[in-house]
Amino acid sequence: MRTTxxxxxxxxxxxxxxxxxxxxxxxxxxETTVKAETLFVEYAQERHLSLFEEPLRTEGYLxxxxxxxxxWEVTKPYRSILVSTGNTAAQFEQTDxxxxxxxxxxxxxxxxxxxxxxxxxxxxxxxxxxxxxxALRKDGDTVLVLKPKQKAAGQFISAFELHFTExxxxxxxQVVMRxxxxxxxxxxxxxxxxxxPLPAGTFDLQTPADxxxxxxxxxxxxx
Amino acid sequence: MxxxxxxxxxLLAGCATRSPLTLQTPATADTALEQRARQTMRELVPRGxxxxxxxxxxxxxxxxxxxxxxxxxTDGDLRxxxxxxxxxxxxxxxxxxxxxxxxxxxxxxxEPWARQYVGTTARLLFAMDESAFSFGRLTDGRPVLWxxxxxxxxxxxVFNADGTQWQEAEMARGGTRLCHAVGTPAxxxxxxxAFELDLRTMGR
Numbered sequence: 001m002r003t004t005x006x007x008x009x010x011x012x013x014x015x016x017x018x019x020x021x022x023x024x025x026x027x028x029x030x031e032t033t034v035k036a037e038t039l040f041v042e043y044a045q046e047r048h049l050s051l052f053e054e055p056l057r058t059e060g061y062l063x064x065x066x067x068x069x070x071x072w073e074v075t076k077p078y079r080s081i082l083v084s085t086g087n088t089a090a091q092f093e094q095t096d097x098x099x100x101x102x103x104x105x106x107x108x109x110x111x112x113x114x115x116x117x118x119x120x121x122x123x124x125x126x127x128x129x130x131x132x133x134x135a136l137r138k139d140g141d142t143v144l145v146l147k148p149k150q151k152a153a154g155q156f157i158s159a160f161e162l163h164f165t166e167x168x169x170x171x172x173x174q175v176v177m178r179x180x181x182x183x184x185x186x187x188x189x190x191x192x193x194x195x196x197p198l199p200a201g202t203f204d205l206q207t208p209a210d211x212x213x214x215x216x217x218x219x220x221x222x223x
Numbered sequence: 224m225x226x227x228x229x230x231x232x233x234l235l236a237g238c239a240t241r242s243p244l245t246l247q248t249p250a251t252a253d254t255a256l257e258q259r260a261r262q263t264m265r266e267l268v269p270r271g272x273x274x275x276x277x278x279x280x281x282x283x284x285x286x287x288x289x290x291x292x293x294x295x296x297t298d299g300d301l302r303x304x305x306x307x308x309x310x311x312x313x314x315x316x317x318x319x320x321x322x323x324x325x326x327x328x329x330x331x332x333x334e335p336w337a338r339q340y341v342g343t344t345a346r347l348l349f350a351m352d353e354s355a356f357s358f359g360r361l362t363d364g365r366p367v368l369w370x371x372x373x374x375x376x377x378x379x380x381v382f383n384a385d386g387t388q389w390q391e392a393e394m395a396r397g398g399t400r401l402c403h404a405v406g407t408p409a410x411x412x413x414x415x416x417a418f419e420l421d422l423r424t425m426g427r
Binding site for chain 1: 273314
């Protein structure tokens with residue numbers, strides 16, 4: 001009985017320590033992550049599916065400008081651009097070298113996506129404590145694990161795992177989204193450039209500027 | 224969801240067209256042409272291939288974009304995943320000459336749709352076995368490989384005059400077109416009563 005009591009107390013202590021660790025980490029993250037007015041970052045996404053041995057890999061760029069402009073561009077293995085400026089969004093697909101604007105059916109969900117992205121890019125995870133359970137794991141990187149509290153959300157995503165290096169200024173270097181059925185998606189970020197002006201047309205909903213021009217402008221501004 | 228199914232049924236009923244592809248009877252035999260057509264069909268989707276695809280779907284007046292991952296084993300076993308930006312739309316297993324198995328679907332994409340629209344289209348475009356088809360010609364003279372299925376469908380693959388290029392594929396029942404595809408192996412446009420699909424294949 002006494003042993004059980006000690007174990008329970010140890011466990012409670014561990015839980016409290018972990019809670020304190022999470023709170024301290026979130027505070028440090030919110031303070032340290034660069035307060036970016038703009039971001040330009042490369043990404044590589046891999047989708048791992050139980051039916052396939054090898055993942056589906058896509059690569060591209062993410063552009064962000066405060067308060068809510070986002071451009072998610074796939075450059076390999078195909079070309080596609082999703083641009084959103086708050087409540088409006090547009091998607092473009094390149095076929096035979098020509099861009100075509102799509103009349104998308106899922107535009108209603110875009111503001112939620114953009115809101116989540118903005119939170120992620122600015123390290124404002126603490127705002128979502130009513131929606132997610134937070135935990136920390138040391139796995140080479142420091143991994144912040146977010147599990148949806150709502151059953152409805154948990155049907156689609158069982159956990160987000162955000163990988164951080166010791167240097168928190170650039171935010172998460174990798175995001176892993178785990179699905180309840182075991183499938184998972186990894187997005188790795190690299191070559192992040194913060195607070196460099198993005199050219200006019202980066203978030204244009206009719207004729208978005210070419211990514212090559214945006215990349216050149218951002219790199220030139222960084223010299 | 225019931226309204227959505229009703230809409231699809233209405234589309235199916237309202238947009239089905241008669242097939243303009245008519246077989247010559249009897250077909251003029253041409254062994255060399257037949258062999259070239261069969262070779263072209265085998266090379267369309269070689270066994271032991273993994274394809275990455277991008278699809279733009281038009282259905283009920285709306286557009287959807289999705290990624291496709293397709294794997295064809297050496298025995299013709301086909302696995303297909305359709306992926307939206309935020310998750311899986313459908314994953315299917317299409318074994319040769321057996322029922323299509325829907326492994327999973329998104330809650331908003333009913334299993335019968337996955338089986339009927341995705342699975343059947345995938346089987347028409349990627350799981351063909353030329354040895355099961357007969358050689359023939361259309362009334363316009365183009366060579367064709369065709370078969371009638373136990374379900375009462377006629378499947379047709381149409382080639383250019385010398386049999387070296389695939390041009391069209393069709394699935395029809397009672398002369399009514401259920402699915403029609405044109406293009407090149409890298410870029411295919413599919414028309415069916417309930418949807419249109421532009422499919423690009425990037426990697427092999």
